[in-house]
Amino acid sequence: MPEPLLMKYVGRPGRDAVDEYVRTGGYEAAARALKELTPDDLVAMVEASGLRGRGGAGFPTGRKWRLTPKREGDVRYLVVNADEGEPGTFKDRTLIEGDPHQILEGVLIASYANRVHRAFIYVRGEMFLGYERLRRALEGAYARGFFGRNILGTGFDLDVTLHRGAGSYECGEETALLESLEGRRGEPRVKPPYYPAVKGLYGRPTVLNNAETLAHIPHIVRLGADGYKAYGPPILYSVSGHVTRPGVKELPIGTSLREIIFEHAGGLRPGRTFKAVFPGGSSAAILTAEHLDTPADFDSLAKLGSMLGSSAIIVMDDTTCIPAVIRRTVEFYRDESCGKCTPCREGTIWLSQILDRILDGHGRMTDLELMDGIAQQMTGLCLCALGESVPPALRASLTYFRDEYLHHIRAGSCDVVRAPVAAGGASG
Amino acid sequence: MSGRVLSDATLGEIARLRDAYPQAQSALLPALHAAQDQVGYLSPEAIADVAQALGLAETEVTSVASYYSMFFLTPVGRHKIRVCTNLSCYLNGAEEVLRRLCERLGVSPGETTADGRVLLEAVECLGACEEAPVVLADATRHARVTAAGADDLLRELR
Amino acid sequence: MSSAPPLTTVRLTIDGREIVVPKGTTVYTAAARAGIDIPTFCYHDRMEPLGACRVCLVEIEKMPKLVTSCTQEAGDGMVVHTASDKAKAGQRAILEFLLINHPLDCPICDKGGECPLQDNTLKFGPGQSRFVEVKRTFRKHLRMGPTLVLDRERCILCWRCVRFGEIIAGDDALQGFERGYRGQIATPQMAPVRSKFIGNTIEICPVGALTSATYRFRSRPWDNGAVASVCPHCGCGCATTLNVRGNDLDRTRARAHPEVNDVWLCDKGFFGYEFVQSPERLTSPLLRRDGVLGEATWAEAIERVAGALRAAAPQAVGVVGGARSTNEDNYLLLRLFRGIIGTNSVDFRVDTAHPAPGSAGCWGLPCSIAEVEAADTIVLLGCDLTEEYPIIWLRVKKAVDRGARLVILNPWELEIARWATHALTYRSGAEAALLEALAGRRDVAAAAAASEVPADRLREAADALAAAARPIILLGRTAVERPDVLPVIAAADALRAARPGAQVGLLRGRANSGGAQLLGLMPDMLPGYRAITDPEARAAVAAVWGRAVPEAPGRTVRGMLEAAREGALDLLYVVGADPATDYPDRRAWEEARRRLRTLVVHDLFLTETAAAADVVLPVLAYAEKSGTVGNIEGRVLRQDAAVRGPGSARSDGAIFAAIAERLGTELAYASWEDVSAEIARLIPGWGPDVRLAPPAFRAAAAGPAGAGPATARDGELLLVAGTRLYDRGTMALRCPGIRGQAGEPFVGLHPDDAARLGVTGGAMCEVRSPRAAIRLAARLLPGLHRGHAYVPRGYEAAPVSALLDEHGPVSVAMRPAGSPG
């Protein structure tokens, strides 16, 4: 297995200091990009690298950049999505806390490639430590001339503003993020016409990328598209739940779920058996033991009706009550729904009411069809992907774990042996 | 009734924020953070000051503030304990931690202690699932918190 | 590759029908044009599509998902199905979702019968709901101020009302709070809405979440008769529909008029109709006998008036008012007084103390109300637009949204200041200097010194105007409502000359002032804005009337009052006006009244003036008579009688005809249409909905020069009177829906001045001018220019006119008053 690219220095102290980052070769890729490469070269290089967005939708980054209109004289913006909120996802936070300059260097290169002179980093409000580290890192990078006027003597100008969110998962959705950045409620805009690339921040063309996505950029420039691809290409899996060694695992994309869970994340606690997994955050359909050999990549998971999403792998062992987990996810979406569109606002509250009833022992046999119907009525009808994220896991659970629901309805209680879990039990 | 509540320092910070963005309204979230940090919550007077400073309607500022879970429109505890109860933490015993904190503080999630010192909240994924269960006490993240650990955490909160 | 010309139209198929629409049209609009019905809730055609409610789903071939037709642009070759199984399932799903939390209280809901949710559910919705859970509940029926009732349970969160406040009115009155399923429409702390346009949200709410406090439970829509009318308030002449049941006036709604109010109304228009059926209406003539007013028959009253007219010399007769009458009423007024009596002393401008004929300029908007939208720079000088002509603000707002610059110069900060590119306060009296600076005819530094506006900011404003291609400069009442108005008019005239293409207007007048001006209810004018001194105009009138019209201009209102004081005016005839309250010098009025031999008043109510009259004649209100009125742009608008008047009240015109007859001349017309037809003979182009634009005003030669910027006496404040949309005038007081909006009368002053004078906010103080002293509660106004005392007009109990002086600006002394007693 090749050595890690993005995670190489994560865990070493003092990585938010610009000198430390420069000492290990930091900002060399940016210097090369600004001095030796044209913006078009860079777009071509990122396209050739095959990098796909790490925010969840997996859109090819190079294509996104190419699609952003670059008319001379137009104001364009770069916006970094560091609002990480998808349940189970913690790779952006890990990078931000562990090696923030990597992202900033990506911002610099991406801005140059997209002829942008103003960038914003939208940092999740609850990410106190990460914000502080980013702020320090940015300050240091400004002091060394990596940002501001006439960067590295190339004549290129770039200003970066850090912006704190204030508690809203929906603000991770790109158009809601822009609304929030403009000082409004984090409600999404309709696409079309508000594709950020064309009509983004303040109505201007805007390149919007996930934080991890940008952290890949310096490595692509440094290694070249092919050199970078030789690393897998690499991807960060956030593995958590009922595993003994949770954490961010940098691996070649397409590593199988089994390998990720049982080798890299240490497998399950002694005596436990595997029950189910969310392979891409709670917005992805859950999978079962029979799917463990699936490569964790965009296409393979999509074929199973699930998705790679933000590559957050949440593992559940046999102590897990699936209806209870589904209720928790539905509650999450219910509480985080912005409420702008009807199906998401009303569908989530309706589903959570039914799930409460079932788990309280008052379920009806017709509830399963009803829930499936509601989920179908949400699918494809919502304004943004938040509402669309509710049906997959729910419907998968109705398929794979129907018996658990039926038991709740018939017996009025849970049949899952909930072994007493020592709090913090997953470690060890 | 035009009692200004925001200090010169806070208003100065808001003016700086306003000028840091291409459009003044973009400074709203950071300005509300600044106002809340000073006052403790977003009182109608604080909202009025922010609205005035950014040239916005008070109704709109209140509406925006009410959208975000980190802004408080009524008084809350100075200290904020946020217990993640989303999937990874839930699977690793977050409910028990939350229950213990409720007992110790004598509140339900979302409430502030009778002495007005501590707000306890159940929150969504804090993006630190490898450390589940996670508790954020003010700006400090605590990893792998047990029920017993919750007691320690409260002691530290002085 | 050949470069095809860009498509300007697209051809698409909807439900099997080929439709060609301009590029940029949405699928929804394309379908609507073809008469194909797609349900909508959040979409409103005056606002950008939002795509929130998701009910307008349609199936488009080659697209993987259903799309919202309100946001989807129609594309060439698109094949759309609005009623395929898939599309119908989508629409049904959304309706089912909307209904799970909507109460089933249609039978007691005001919206029942005209509710889009009800209609759409019937047409597109599911047969029955599968929802068995507990519905979301909120506290029922919240009163959000005197006119608005909010029922959050019924709200379907379509965001129309919120977006109306953001996009159309710019007042952000209602907002969404919280989020997700907890989301609700409200105000902070459920405080009363602060808006002048909230009635519109009641109209556009697609459910019964927002209802009118005045109309609540009054009627079911199918019982309502609908009569086209015109709003009687500010002078914009917004088109309205009056809903009537039997002889009850139940509500006022907006009627679409693209050139005037589009589809909107202000709240005075919506809720200011109840005075019409107030129990305090006068129902029979009153005659003063032995010093006491008592009821009389019409015959007695007419005889008394005719007798007094016969006894007076023509030059000793004056007429004021007419702005509340129809054009046809006023035409008869002119025939009677100009033609039969032979006086030119007629003037509708009761609230103006301009000294000589011609010195007030011509009033009105220089372009149509709709054309304001097209301006690239709008200057408001002493013009409190939302208080005086709210509906024009909606056009200004649109211009601003399109990038127009808004320059506001006013002695106090206006509520719309946050929309302005330049919002500056100045010392009252400096209007001429400011106009000269804006015209580049005067050095900015000097104007800045006179006006107390920072020179650099004044220069920026002047530069903005200089750079404008299509500027509109509007002078409001504060700028021109002064005896020393001549220099202001002259400066405005000069500005127009200096900035070719600039439209300059004096925004003045209420109700039918525009029509009164058009008909020549002025001492120096004849119908059609023609000068009395114009022999041709006089001849034309004489030909139609069969009577000569005196040549010499008559007296203005101020002139009439002066003449009365000097014993040169015997009879004053007041038509639907209240000079005792509105003439800007109460003492001058009172002295004049004492010397008058006869005072005749037409009114709906026993106003201050009527109470002092010798003859009071009850007349019909706007909703009780048909005819035409003219608005601020000079547009002739038609209104129809909706209800019968009280008692024996008559139209003004009928009264004039009766008097004429008593004097021996029959003014015989079969109907108001006949009168209107005769007006058309004198005013070329006259007809319903024609705009006869007021001529560009000119600076009159006559009249005293201005006193220049007034300075307050030492330690005193300069008095400025402000117009308020909600006041406590005759009509507002009798409209329960809006009566409460005005609050108590007050005097506003800058906090610094208050501190200097030892006055605290809320405390009673005595405000003393050389004319009188009145007691008012102090209100601190940080937005008021220092050195001023602001007193609102229109409070009958504390008339600012008591403080005013018809000769010039007034300086007032203020001090805290002891406890009332």
Ligand SMILES: Cc1cc2nc3c(=O)[nH]c(=O)nc-3n(C[C@H](O)[C@H](O)[C@H](O)COP(=O)(O)O)c2cc1C
């Ligand atoms: C409800 C919702 C939440 C999202 N949250 C995040 C997030 O926290 N971080 C993120 O980068 N992308 C998030 N996304 C995806 C973004 O909309 C967007 O696709 C992404 O930031 C684009 O960057 P990329 O192309 O680099 O992946 C979210 C999407 C949805 C629908």
Ligand code: SF4
């Ligand atoms: S109150 Fe009415 S208009 Fe406003 S969002 Fe609710 S339903 Fe729509």
Ligand code: FES
């Ligand atoms: S009307 Fe189209 S989404 Fe609401």
